[in-house]
Amino acid sequence: AQTVTQSQPEMSVQEAETVTLSCTYDTSESDYYLFWYKQPPSRQMILVIRQEAYKQQNATENRFSVNFQKAAKSFSLKISDSQLGDAAMYFCAYRSARSGGSNYKLTFGKGTLLTVNP
Amino acid sequence: KAGVTQTPRYLIKTRGQQVTLSCSPISGHRSVSWYQQTPGQGLQFLFEYFSETQRNKGNFPGRFSGRQFSNSRSEMNVSTLELGDSALYLCASSFTGGPVLDTQYFGPGTRLTVL
Numbered sequence: 001a002q003t004v005t006q007s008q009p010e011m012s013v014q015e016a017e018t019v020t021l022s023c024t025y026d027t028s029e030s031d032y033y034l035f036w037y038k039q040p041p042s043r044q045m046i047l048v049i050r051q052e053a054y055k056q057q058n059a060t061e062n063r064f065s066v067n068f069q070k071a072a073k074s075f076s077l078k079i080s081d082s083q084l085g086d087a088a089m090y091f092c093a094y095r096s097a098r099s100g101g102s103n104y105k106l107t108f109g110k111g112t113l114l115t116v117n118p
Numbered sequence: 119k120a121g122v123t124q125t126p127r128y129l130i131k132t133r134g135q136q137v138t139l140s141c142s143p144i145s146g147h148r149s150v151s152w153y154q155q156t157p158g159q160g161l162q163f164l165f166e167y168f169s170e171t172q173r174n175k176g177n178f179p180g181r182f183s184g185r186q187f188s189n190s191r192s193e194m195n196v197s198t199l200e201l202g203d204s205a206l207y208l209c210a211s212s213f214t215g216g217p218v219l220d221t222q223y224f225g226p227g228t229r230l231t232v233l
Contacts, residue, residue, distance in 0.1 A: 035221075043206060045224035091161065105151060105174055106210075106222060108161040 002027045004094050006109035013082045014117050020067075021077045021112045023092030031097040034068070034075045035106070040088040048090070051075065053097070079114075087116045120145065122211050122225035130231045136197040139228045143190050143211030150192040151222060152184060155206040164207075167192055168214070196230075204232045 003026045013019035025034070036048040051059045051068050058066050063080045079086055089111045096103035123142045131137050143150050152164040163176040167186035184194040190211075196203055206229050210222035 037224075042226070043229075044226050045208060045210075047221055047223070050221060103174075104149065104166050104168075105163040105176070106153075106161075107163070108153075110160045 002029075002032075002094050002096070002107050004092050004107050004109040006090075006092055006112050008112045009110070010113045010115070012115040012117060013079070015082055015084060017082055018078060018080045019082055019114065021079075021090050021092075021114065023075045023077070023109055025073050025075065025092070025094050027073070027094065027096075029096055029098065033095045033097060034066075035093040035095070036064070036066070036075075036077045037091045037093060037108075038086075038088045039091065039111075040085075045091075049077065082116050084116050084118060087114055089113050122209055122223055124207075124209050124225040124228050126228060127226065128229045128231075130233065131199050132233050133199055133201060135199050136195060137199060137230060138193055138195050139207055139209075139230070141192045141194075141209030141211075141225060143192070143209075144223055147211035147213055147223075148190050149212045149214055149220070149222075150186055150190065151210045151212075152192070152194050153208045153210065154178075155208060155227070156204075161208070164194065199232045201232050203230065205230060 005024045032053045034051045038046045049061045065078045067076045091111045092109040093106040125140045149168045151166040155161045166174040170186045181197045186192045206227045208227045209225045212220045212222045
């Protein structure tokens, strides 16, 4: 079974600064997908960024980028120019790319609570 | 395009009762997944439906069940409620949920409190 670990329960950053959230995962599969979701106080889970394991290039979405290290099984999220609206719980998630209904689910880490200080 | 909707948003029940939660996926999405979120256990997968068939089930007791209708709307049912069932129940939809990259989009959740 796959596991996802987020070792930082809480992080804080000053507005306009950069912060990196860590995520490691354990899998025996070679093809999979990784995601970062954001859950603000409203509790609506929002997709931040996603990465396909077969792609070596790190995904980028505006101020959000990832550092994907497949050999190290590491998938960190970097938020640049942090804004007050970035304050939320951030979850790292894994999904298998294998066929078969038992694989079509997300496995989440415990989350990192990000505070943005003005 | 409307997002994933879940009803009701809040629910209070007592132990022993049963409850039904509803989820309407994004138009065109045929896969619906359910997750339970608690402070202690985090986000845990409950089950996934595609074309009215349950394709995957998480490690939850049989009191938790679900179904999907022909219009892809899904319901989950919890019978004989226990205090530990208090949680935020999240529904997510995607086109196929299959092996290709297919992002799951989440609804706002239903907050269930069991007294």
